[in-house]
Each structure stands twice: as structure tokens, then as C-alpha cells.
Amino acid sequence: MANRVHSSDIEVFVNGQRIPAISSVSINTSKEVERIRRLGEVNISEQVLTSNQTTSLQMENLLTTGATGFVLFYSYQQMQSGFLSTGKFDFEIKDIVGVTTIKEASLVNYTLDGSIGELVKGSTSYEGNTKTFTSVGATTPSTNDYFGGFFRPKDIEITTTTAGSEGIETASLNIQSFSLSVSTPRTAINRLGTRTPKFRYPEIPAQGSLNFEVIKNKVTGMDMSSLICESGVIKINLKNDNEASVMNFITSGCCLESVDESTSLDDNTQLTFSYYFPILQ
Numbered sequence: 001m002a003n004r005v006h007s008s009d010i011e012v013f014v015n016g017q018r019i020p021a022i023s024s025v026s027i028n029t030s031k032e033v034e035r036i037r038r039l040g041e042v043n044i045s046e047q048v049l050t051s052n053q054t055t056s057l058q059m060e061n062l063l064t065t066g067a068t069g070f071v072l073f074y075s076y077q078q079m080q081s082g083f084l085s086t087g088k089f090d091f092e093i094k095d096i097v098g099v100t101t102i103k104e105a106s107l108v109n110y111t112l113d114g115s116i117g118e119l120v121k122g123s124t125s126y127e128g129n130t131k132t133f134t135s136v137g138a139t140t141p142s143t144n145d146y147f148g149g150f151f152r153p154k155d156i157e158i159t160t161t162t163a164g165s166e167g168i169e170t171a172s173l174n175i176q177s178f179s180l181s182v183s184t185p186r187t188a189i190n191r192l193g194t195r196t197p198k199f200r201y202p203e204i205p206a207q208g209s210l211n212f213e214v215i216k217n218k219v220t221g222m223d224m225s226s227l228i229c230e231s232g233v234i235k236i237n238l239k240n241d242n243e244a245s246v247m248n249f250i251t252s253g254c255c256l257e258s259v260d261e262s263t264s265l266d267d268n269t270q271l272t273f274s275y276y277f278p279i280l281q
Contacts (some may be wrong), residue, residue, distance in 0.1 A: 005095045011141050012059065013092040020145045023121065024060040025093060027100065029131050051195050052188045055102050055131040057091060063112070063120040063238070065148035065246050083107065083184050083279050084202045089126065092137075099137040102128040106186055106200040112236070112249070115177035120151040120238070127186055129196040149240060157237045158212055160254055160275060176270065178212035180236060180249065182279060206279035208251065210234055216261070216269040231255050234275060253278045 012019045032053055036046040088104040105128035114120040156175060184206050188197035234254040238247045254277040263269045 005097060009096045009141060011094045011139065013094065014089050016090075016092075019059075019061075021062045021064045021147065022059055023062055024058075026056075026058045027093070027102070027131065028056040030054075049195060051190045051197075053129070053196055054188075055105075055128045057102055057105060057126045057128060059124050061122045061124075063122055063151045063247075065151075065240075083110070083182055084204075084206060086199050086201060091126070091128070094137060094139045096140055097138055098133055098135040101132050101134075102126070102130070103132075104129040104196075108184055108186055110182040110184075112180040113178070114151070114156060120156070127200060149246075151238050155239045155241070157239065158210075159235045159237070160210075160232060160256070160273075173217065174215040176213040176215060178210070178236070180208070180210050182206075182208040184279065208277050208279055210236075210254065210275040210277070211272060213270055213272045216271050234277060251277045253280070 010025065012022050012025060032050040033047040034050055035044045036048060037043070038045050086106070088106060091102045091105055093100040093102075105126035107124065108127050109123070109125040111123040112120065113123070156178065158175065158178060185203045186200035187203055189199045189201060190196075191198050231253050233250060233252050236249040237245050240246050254275045256273065257276050258272075258274045260272040260274075261269065262272075
């Protein structure tokens with residue numbers, strides 16, 4: 001009998017393939033109920049399960065290259081035809097006491113974050129239909145992972161290109177932090193007589209956001225007076241130590257929404273750029 005389950009005892013699998021470089025896993029299951037009060041009574045007499053029972057899964061990954069195993073964080077868009085797909089995943093979280101299985105999970109959030117003094121991390125959140133646990137399949141991890149490298153802030157360049165004056169190139173700027181986030185809330189679709197959703201359709205329009213913070217040096221005031229917001233391309237370019245591009249994230253239709261400038265005593269002036277972009281697939 002196990003005295004405890006440690007993080008070193010846990011492995012995560014998607015559709016039967018192990019995911020490396022995971023730094024945290026969180027699972028939440030709450031009953032969705034309808035409370036019934038009988039005529040003439042002041043107290044709730046019954047609680048009945050509704051038709052949308054959901055298990056939430058959130059995972060955080062360290063962004064790596066050349067990782068052993070299957071790296072879902074980089075590849076799920078291609079596997080299931082993009083953020084707006086109704087494709088589903090089956091997850092297994094295995095440890096020394098058993099296996100927790102989450103079936104038919106759909107992506108609802110995708111985030112990339114990097115800041116000075118930290119490795120670049122990615123986070124993904126899913127909504128699944130059912131969660132089950134069994135002691136069959138309990139495992140003691142014995143696989144050693146190998147990685148080509150981890151990304152640090154100095155290896156990152158962010159380029160935004162628009163048709164006018166709102167684009168910015170960060171190659172000559174000192175990036176302090178950045179955050180890329182894609183949100184795809186889902187609407188559960190049930191069939192009559194079933195308790196779990198058959199599909200989880202993404203709510204339209206879907207959107208993402210990019211925020212990055214730099215130390216002010218060459219950046220001057222930007223003209224944001226255009227009646228129609230300019231749109232263009234965002235590119236986050238992750239490089240190796242030889243300044244060669246290893247991985248990049250590109251999206252079109254980005255629009256600069258705000259530029260915040262702040263200064264405090266005995267500190268550098270900081271500029272924070274916030275962009276919006278539509279999710280097209």
C-alpha cells in the first residue's frame with residue numbers, strides 16, 4: 001500500500017501516448033445538479049443530476065525541443081484540425097496506486113508564458129465528459145526523458161506587422177515578459193436521454209490575446225487614432241543559442257488594443273503592448 005503519491009510517481013498519456021515535460025496537472029469534477037423544492041415546502045427535497053456533467057483538466061508544460069515521447073502541446077492543433085475543432089482526446093493520469101481516465105476531452109484554453117528568470121511554460125485546459133479511476137494499470141515511472149533544450153527569454157523575438165504605424169519589432173528591445181492566450185469556450189450539445197454531451201462546439205467568435213512587456217529605450221509614442229484598427233501578423237519566434245529559429249507561433253488578423261507605460265522610483269520605464277487576434281481554425 002502506498003503511503004503517498006509523489007509528483008515523481010505520475011505519468012500523463014493522451015490517446016495512449018505519454019506526454020513529457022509536464023510540470024503540473026490539476027483535475028476537477030463537480031456535480032451539476034438541479035435542486036427541487038416541493039410545493040408547500042421551504043427546504044430542498046431532491047437534487048437531480050443535469051445533462052451536462054463535466055470534468056476539467058489543466059496541464060502545464062515546460063516548452064522544450066527534441067523531447068522524447070509525444071509532445072501534445074505542440075501538435076494537438078494538427079491532430080484535431082485546429083482550435084475550433086470538435087475533436088476529442090482521452091487522457092490517462094497514471095501513478096503508483098492506479099489510473100485516472102478522462103474521456104472525450106475538448107480544448108478550452110491554450111496559453112504560453114515567459115518572463116525574466118523563468119523558463120517558457122505552456123498551459124492547456126480541457127473539458128471532458130467522464131472521469132473514472134481503477135487500480136488496474138498502476139505504474140512506477142521508469143522512463144528517462146531527453147530534451148534538446150528549454151527556452152529562455154533571451155531566445156525570444158516578437159514581431160507584429162500591420163499595414164500602418166502600429167507594428168513593432170522586438171529584436172532590439174529588452175523583453176521582460178510575454179503571454180499568448182487562446183480561449184475557446186464550448187457549448188455542450190446533448191442528445192435526448194443522455195447525461196453527457198455528444199459534442200462540445202466552440203463559441204463563435206473565438207479570440208486570442210498577446211501581451212508583452214519591454215523596457216523603454218527605442219520605442220516612442222504610437223499613433224492609435226485610426227478609426228478602423230489596423231490588422232496584421234503576430235509572430236513569436238523561439239530561437240536556440242545560435243540565434244536560429246527552432247519553433248514559432250504565427251497568427252494573422254492581430255490588432256493593437258492598448259499600450260501602457262509605467263514608471264516607478266529607481267526602476268526602468270516599462271511598456272506593455274496588448275494585441276487581439278481572431279481564431280480562424
